[in-house]
Amino acid sequence: MSFVIRTPCSSANIGPGFDVIGLALSLHLELHVTIDPKSSSDLPLNCQITYEDQSKSTESISLDPEVNLITRVALYVLRCHNQRAFPAETKVHIINPIPLGRGLGSSGTAVVAGVMLGNEVGRLGLSKERLLDYCLMIERHPDNVAASLFGGFVGTYLNELKPEDVARIEIPLSEVLPAPAGGIDTGKFNWAKEIKAIAIIPDFVVPTANARDVLPKTYTRADVVFNLQRAALLPAALGSSPPDPDMIFLAMQDKVHQPYRKTLIPGLTEILQSMTPATQPGLLGICLSGAGPTILALATDRFTEIADRIIARFASNNISCQWKLLEPAQSGATVTPN
Ligand SMILES: Nc1ncnc2c1ncn2[C@@H]1O[C@H](COP(=O)(O)OP(=O)(O)O)[C@@H](O)[C@H]1O
Ligand SMILES: N[C@@H](CCOP(=O)(O)O)C(=O)O
Numbered sequence: 001m002s003f004v005i006r007t008p009c010s011s012a013n014i015g016p017g018f019d020v021i022g023l024a025l026s027l028h029l030e031l032h033v034t035i036d037p038k039s040s041s042d043l044p045l046n047c048q049i050t051y052e053d054q055s056k057s058t059e060s061i062s063l064d065p066e067v068n069l070i071t072r073v074a075l076y077v078l079r080c081h082n083q084r085a086f087p088a089e090t091k092v093h094i095i096n097p098i099p100l101g102r103g104l105g106s107s108g109t110a111v112v113a114g115v116m117l118g119n120e121v122g123r124l125g126l127s128k129e130r131l132l133d134y135c136l137m138i139e140r141h142p143d144n145v146a147a148s149l150f151g152g153f154v155g156t157y158l159n160e161l162k163p164e165d166v167a168r169i170e171i172p173l174s175e176v177l178p179a180p181a182g183g184i185d186t187g188k189f190n191w192a193k194e195i196k197a198i199a200i201i202p203d204f205v206v207p208t209a210n211a212r213d214v215l216p217k218t219y220t221r222a223d224v225v226f227n228l229q230r231a232a233l234l235p236a237a238l239g240s241s242p243p244d245p246d247m248i249f250l251a252m253q254d255k256v257h258q259p260y261r262k263t264l265i266p267g268l269t270e271i272l273q274s275m276t277p278a279t280q281p282g283l284l285g286i287c288l289s290g291a292g293p294t295i296l297a298l299a300t301d302r303f304t305e306i307a308d309r310i311i312a313r314f315a316s317n318n319i320s321c322q323w324k325l326l327e328p329a330q331s332g333a334t335v336t337p338n
C-alpha cells in the first residue's frame with residue numbers, strides 16, 4: 001500500500017480574528033507513505049521516517065517516530081484506538097517546504113498530517129470533523145488546524161471544556177469528548193478571486209508558545225469591541241468582488257495580539273503602519289501571519305513592490321527575509337493513492 005497525504009499551511013488570525021479565523025495557503029507539507037509487511041526489518045514502532053527539508057530552516061527534525069511531531073500525533077490517534085504501533089514496515093517520507101516557527105502554521109500543518117496519517121494506517125475511517133478533535137487535543141486553538149484540515153478561509157470555534165477534561169490528554173478521545181470539541185462555522189467564507197497573499201518571511205524563529213506568553217490575560221472592553229467590530233466585517237470584506245481596499249484595510253486592524261508581539265518582532269508596529277491602500281497601489285491589507293514573525297500582505301497586484309518595501313523595513317533592523325506569493329488552498333488535507 002502506498003499513498004500521499006498533502007496538507008496546506010495556514011495563516012491564522014488575519015488581523016482581528018485571534019484564535020478564530022484561518023486561511024489555508026498554497027504551500028503544502030507532503031507525506032509519501034508506503035506499507036510493505038512482506039519486507040522485514042526491525043524498525044522502532046514499525047516506522048521509518050525520512051525528511052526532506054525544502055523550507056531552508058536550520059532546525060533539525062527528529063526521525064524517531066516517538067519524538068517526531070507528525071508520527072507522535074499519528075501514534076496518539078492509533079493508541080486511542082488500541083493500536084500500539086504503526087503497521088509493520090511503514091515508511092514515511094516527509095517533504096516540507098513550510099518554514100518552521102515563522103507563523104505559517106508549520107506545527108498545525110504537521111499535526112493535521114499526523115492525524116490523517118494515523119487515520120489512514122490504522123484504517124480508522126474517522127471523519128474530518130472527528131480528526132479536528134484530535135488536532136485540538138494537541139494544538140488547543142482551532143484557527144490554524146481547521147484551515148489546514150478543511151482548506152479555504154474559515155471561521156472556527158472551540159466548545160468550552162471542563163478543566164479536568166482538558167487535562168486528560170492521555171485518555172482515549174472517545175472517553176474525553178463524546179461530542180465534538182470544536183469546529184468550523186457553517187461553511188467556508190468566500191474569498192474574492194482577485195486577492196493574493198504575499199508572505200514576507202524573516203530569517204528568525206518566534207516559537208508560537210513564546211508569542212502567546214507575551215499576551216495579556218485580560219483586555220479592556222474597548223479593545224475587545226474594536227476587534228469584534230473588525231472581525232465581523234472581515235469575511236464580507238475579503239469575500240466581495242471586486243475588493244474594496246479601504247474596507248479590507250480597516251477590517252484587518254487588531255488590538256488583541258499584534259501590539260503585544262512587537263516585543264518579539266523588531267519593527268513590527270512600523271511595518272504594519274508603513275503603507276495603506278492610499279500610499280501603496282495594489283495593497284489591500286497587512287497583518288502578522290499566525291504568531292509571527294511572517295508578515296502577510298493581501299494585494300491584487302504590485303506584489304514585488306509591496307514585498308520589497310516590507311523587506312527593506314526588516315533590513316533596517318538587520319533582518320533578512322524571503323518572500324512568497326501564495327493563494328488560498330481550497331482543498332484542505334487530502335489523501336491520494338500513489
Ligand atoms: N514537518 C514537521 N515535522 C516535524 N515537526 C515539525 C514540522 N513542522 C513543524 N514542526 C515542529 O513545530 C515547531 C514550530 O511550531 P510553532 O512554534 O508553533 O511555529 P509555527 O508558526 O511554524 O507553527 C518546529 O520547531 C518543530 O518542532
Ligand atoms: N491564533 C494563534 C495562531 C498561531 O499560529 P502559528 O501559525 O503561528 O502556529 C496565535 O496567534 O497564537
